Amino acid sequence: MSESPCAHLAATTSVRQAKRRECAECVKMGAQWVHLRTCQQCGATLCCDSSPNQHASKHARATGHPVVASSEPGERWLYCYPDDGFAEY
Ligand SMILES: [Zn+2]
Ligand SMILES: [Zn+2]
Numbered sequence: 007m008s009e010s011p012c013a014h015l016a017a018t019t020s021v022r023q024a025k026r027r028e029c030a031e032c033v034k035m036g037a038q039w040v041h042l043r044t045c046q047q048c049g050a051t052l053c054c055d056s057s058p059n060q061h062a063s064k065h066a067r068a069t070g071h072p073v074v075a076s077s078e079p080g081e082r083w084l085y086c087y088p089d090d091g092f093a094e095y
């Protein structure tokens with residue numbers, strides 16, 4: 007774990023939680039997901055990199071939204087895609 011999180015993580019002072027416990031893109035496709043992540047910029051909840059479709063990282067690349075939070079119960083951490091940064095909260 008990084009001792010000094012990047013500026014994106016440092017700027018994330020209140021964490022957006024998932025509104026729905028499903029990947030919006032997988033639901034449209036009828037696909038399965040493994041874990042969920044919530045974009046801290048727009049609030050989209052999408053699937054993780056262990057999922058076949060990796061919608062959260064595709065979203066981060068396509069939109070430039072850098073930070074996601076884990077949407078899994080009991081997990082309290084943030085991840086920054088461009089900096090590969092990780093922070094617990
Ligand atoms: Zn960052
Ligand atoms: Zn998905």
Ligand SMILES: [Zn+2]
Pocket residue numbers: 045046047048049050065069071
């Ligand atoms: Zn977003």
